[in-house]
């Protein structure tokens with residue numbers, strides 16, 4: 001049985017004063033069987049570490065530079081995230097891909113950079129509404145995975161997580177149905193089976209896109225859904241904890 005993981009992605013939300021209660025409530029309320037983590041904006045990593053250190057709640061970043069160091073103004077390296085005790089880092093979130101030009105090649109380089117410093121990359125993949133309507137969901141997700149597999153190899157996925165986040169379900173209140181999500185999760189796992197049945201069997205594949213306390217249990221009950229990547233609901237401790245318990 002794969003251990004489930006519920007990870008929050010705060011995106012660009014928070015304040016030093018406001019985060020404290022949220023982090024403490026998540027730390028003190030985390031009673032589920034699943035693993036749990038929060039990916040916070042860079043300036044709040046020190047605060048996350050201070051509050052969560054020694055608890056069952058892990059923390060991480062939302063992006064990472066593909067470079068180790070150098071003249072890359074505004075970027076944050078994997079070793080800097082590791083310095084702050086991060087376990088996880090998101091790579092290839094659809095907002096990075098669509099607003100900040102993260103191509104498949106850049107995402108593959110960021111994934112490799114994260115692994116190199118011992119972080120667990122959470123590789124986000126997913127199709128837009130237009131791509132789904134054009135019937136190319138499988139092709140898009142496979143292309144996104146293949147770029148990383150070609151660069152890092154299948155064995156790297158023993159130390160990584162995949163998150164399927166259909167772009168049309170992110171922040172829209174429109175969730176993929178459990179059957180729709182399961183179909184793509186099965187396709188993702190099958191893509192790994194062709195390279196390594198063992199890696200495929202152990203791979204955590206999270207679902208993200210308008211996961212709420214009311215729909216989490218059914219989503220997480222699907223055979224190939226190993227937890228969730230939670231946006232909006234991770235900003236409300238009660239909701240995030242309810243989702244965690246559902247996993």
Ligand code: 13P
Pocket residue numbers: 009093165169170171172173208209210211229230231232233
């Ligand atoms: P929402 O849960 O707000 O739809 O966001 C999902 C997401 O993008 C998590 O990374």
